[in-house]
Amino acid sequence: MDFFESLTLGFSVLLGWKPILIIIIGVIVGILAGAMPGLSPSTAVALLVPFSYTMSPTLALILLTSIYIASNYGGSITAVLINTPGTPSAAVTALDGYPLTKKGQAGKGLGTALVASTVGGAIGVAILILFAVPLAKVALKFSPADYFALALFGLATVASMGRGNTLKALAAILFGLMIKNIGIDPISGVSRFTFGSDQLYDGFTLIPALIGLFAVSVVFVKMESWTGAPRVMEKVDNKLPSLAEFMKIKMTILRSSVIGTVIGIFPGAGATIAAFISYDMAKKASKTPEEFGKGSLEGVAAAEGANSSSVGGALVPLLALGIPGSATDAVLLGAFMLHDLVPGPLLFQDNPDIVYGIFCSLILANIIMLLIGLYGNRFFIKVVSVPEAIMYPLILAIAVIGSFAVSGSLFDVAACIGFGVIGWIFKRYGFPVAPIVLGIVLGKMVEENFRRAVMMDGFTIFFTDKLAFIVLLISFLSFVWPLYKSWKHHKAKQG
Amino acid sequence: MQYFSQGTGLIIWALLLLAGIIGTGLAFRFSSRREWTGQAMVPTVLMALGLLFFAITFDFPSEQVGPALIPRIWIVCLIAICLGLTYFTAIGKADKDPKAGRIGFVLLGIAVMVAYFIAMQTIGYFISSFIFLALIMYLLSWRKPLTLILVPAGWLLFSYLVFYKLLYIQLPLGFWENYL
Numbered sequence: 212m213d214f215f216e217s218l219t220l221g222f223s224v225l226l227g228w229k230p231i232l233i234i235i236i237g238v239i240v241g242i243l244a245g246a247m248p249g250l251s252p253s254t255a256v257a258l259l260v261p262f263s264y265t266m267s268p269t270l271a272l273i274l275l276t277s278i279y280i281a282s283n284y285g286g287s288i289t290a291v292l293i294n295t296p297g298t299p300s301a302a303v304t305a306l307d308g309y310p311l312t313k314k315g316q317a318g319k320g321l322g323t324a325l326v327a328s329t330v331g332g333a334i335g336v337a338i339l340i341l342f343a344v345p346l347a348k349v350a351l352k353f354s355p356a357d358y359f360a361l362a363l364f365g366l367a368t369v370a371s372m373g374r375g376n377t378l379k380a381l382a383a384i385l386f387g388l389m390i391k392n393i394g395i396d397p398i399s400g401v402s403r404f405t406f407g408s409d410q411l412y413d414g415f416t417l418i419p420a421l422i423g424l425f426a427v428s429v430v431f432v433k434m435e436s437w438t439g440a441p442r443v444m445e446k447v448d449n450k451l452p453s454l455a456e457f458m459k460i461k462m463t464i465l466r467s468s469v470i471g472t473v474i475g476i477f478p479g480a481g482a483t484i485a486a487f488i489s490y491d492m493a494k495k496a497s498k499t500p501e502e503f504g505k506g507s508l509e510g511v512a513a514a515e516g517a518n519s520s521s522v523g524g525a526l527v528p529l530l531a532l533g534i535p536g537s538a539t540d541a542v543l544l545g546a547f548m549l550h551d552l553v554p555g556p557l558l559f560q561d562n563p564d565i566v567y568g569i570f571c572s573l574i575l576a577n578i579i580m581l582l583i584g585l586y587g588n589r590f591f592i593k594v595v596s597v598p599e600a601i602m603y604p605l606i607l608a609i610a611v612i613g614s615f616a617v618s619g620s621l622f623d624v625a626a627c628i629g630f631g632v633i634g635w636i637f638k639r640y641g642f643p644v645a646p647i648v649l650g651i652v653l654g655k656m657v658e659e660n661f662r663r664a665v666m667m668d669g670f671t672i673f674f675t676d677k678l679a680f681i682v683l684l685i686s687f688l689s690f691v692w693p694l695y696k697s698w699k700h701h702k703a704k705q706g
Numbered sequence: 707m708q709y710f711s712q713g714t715g716l717i718i719w720a721l722l723l724l725a726g727i728i729g730t731g732l733a734f735r736f737s738s739r740r741e742w743t744g745q746a747m748v749p750t751v752l753m754a755l756g757l758l759f760f761a762i763t764f765d766f767p768s769e770q771v772g773p774a775l776i777p778r779i780w781i782v783c784l785i786a787i788c789l790g791l792t793y794f795t796a797i798g799k800a801d802k803d804p805k806a807g808r809i810g811f812v813l814l815g816i817a818v819m820v821a822y823f824i825a826m827q828t829i830g831y832f833i834s835s836f837i838f839l840a841l842i843m844y845l846l847s848w849r850k851p852l853t854l855i856l857v858p859a860g861w862l863l864f865s866y867l868v869f870y871k872l873l874y875i876q877l878p879l880g881f882w883e884n885y886l
Contacts, residue, residue: 435807
């Protein structure tokens with residue numbers, strides 16, 4: 212099947228009212244979830260996975276990816292209006308978005324964020340299609356040693372999630388990897404660390420663990436700093452930026468979209484880093500850099516173009532290689548598994564309808580996001596203003612029923628609460644939780660491929676297989692580099 | 707190490723590790739580094755967990771590329787990193803513990819969740835969820851009686867229609883199962 216035939220197949224999946232309705236629901240839910248401070252895209256997707264159980268795999272993944280792409284725009288709404296980023300990456304949007312609101316130009320800020328997000332999202336999807344398809348074809352020839360090296364590379368780059376504390380990020384990854392070892396050994400069938408419990412034979416179920424780490428922990432964190440003070444929303448004017456203003460920032464949007472996609476491809480880099488780098492580059496390239504931080508439309512466009520386009524980039528390693536590039540991708544990987552699908556090159560071969568259906572739905576989701584965003588901001592602001600005393604109990608209720616629904620087991624509910632407590636403790640002491648998830652998700656892939664490679668060709672395979680050797684070398688450098696940087700930073704601080 | 711991998715040996719090993727965790731906590735709490743106690747406890751607990759799992763790996767079949775190999779690699783790396791973290795904490799180079807917020811409130815929230823989990827098995831999902839939601843909202847200072855009833859009732863209706871009827875999830879009914 213050639214490329215255009217595959218794309219036609221992808222669009223044919225979207226024919227009918229059901230997929231369109233699912234995309235619309237996904238976009239609305241994504242924008243709302245992104246707009247709610249404390250709910251990241253990964254939390255939103257994790258909480259919504261249980262609602263997709265009885266859907267066909269294609270529709271389920273269309274729903275979840277629509278939520279993913281729209282939540283990045285949603286994050287900008289509260290960032291612009293109340294200086295509280297709905298998602299971590301929207302922190303960069305707030306730098307210029309909130310000053311615009313203070314000047315009474317909230318509409319301009321939101322309009323710029325929406326258009327930049329749409330263009331960024333579309334460019335990200337285009338690059339995703341262009342990169343993922345050939346990469347998947349090449350990946351069909353990968354050996355277990357190559358896969359081991361790639362998975363390890365994914366883990367090594369995640370060390371960057373530590374944001375200044377690489378050791379804590381590494382500890383979190385290793386904790387996740389250790390947890391993944393619980394259960395039956397995939398190769399020898401030996402039961403490991405189950406303590407005689409039948410329920411642990413398959414290890415911890417992924418979705419309840421994700422919901423606990425991402426959603427339940429958020430509620431505990433909020434409870435610790437609970438004041439009960441209501442959120443105060445600014446009034447929104449409907450005045451969008453003029454066409455002339457859009458023309459002035461068109462290059463910024465294009466540049467930041469490309470930067471965001473490329474950064475998104477690298478596992479662990481993610482939307483926040485993409486937004487910061489893009490913002491910095493936009494400032495350097497701007498004719499009016501002095502306006503940055505004071506309500507520059509270029510600043511908003513740079514941040515939003517980059518964080519939305521990073522979604523397409525991050526989906527490249529997930530779909531083509533089965534390696535999640537971000538925390539949300541790890542949740543999506545869990546959703547794939549729930550529907551008995553394994554992302555990677557074979558998915559392109561065996562289920563092209565699903566892969567191309569996702570591609571085409573992402574294109575459509577961007578268009579729908581633009582339309583809904585243009586007319587729905589007032590509605591979103593109303594919903595986001597729901598008191599936290601109602602919102603957080605509902606999050607806990609969704610978390611509990613969602614964990615139970617995975618396999619109808621109360622053990623999963625207990626695991627979800629347990630992981631929620633672990634997530635709260637980790638966050639409290641500055642340990643990132645996303646690396647735990649990536650450790651859990653990639654643990655099996657790393658172990659199986661490592662042992663298969665060694666059993667087939669011995670330990671020397673990692674030196675004789677060129678691709679594996681190069682990737683391992685890069686992994687080693689990306690592991691050591693942040694450590695070296697923090698050591699140098701520490702030395703400079705002492706000096 | 708084989709002795710500590712199962713049975714009584716494993717229990718002794720676990721108790722020793724527990725003593726180590728408590729000892730570390732006390733050592734930090736009553737020293738000049740008391741503001742770093744929490745920062746030291748997280749890696750200490752992770753290390754103890756790693757050591758417990760490490761001992762258990764000696765119960766696995768011994769093969770060159772067997773089921774113990776990968777867990778041991780992860781555990782050794784985890785312990786090395788946690789030692790590094792504890793060292794930086796001990797010399798005061800790590801971040802201090804965050805200011806204590808409403809920890810009692812969080813613990814109360816966790817206790818309510820655990821009670822909800824237990825209640826689900828006895829009085830069933832629907833009644834326990836209603837009480838849980840109303841209670842958590844009340845704890846979060848929501849005092850409007852009508853909303854305290856309508857929100858949990860709305861959630862129950864939603865979960866009944868979506869999960870029970872549409873997705874066919876057999877939610878626990880507790881002792882009601884005998885009467886329905």
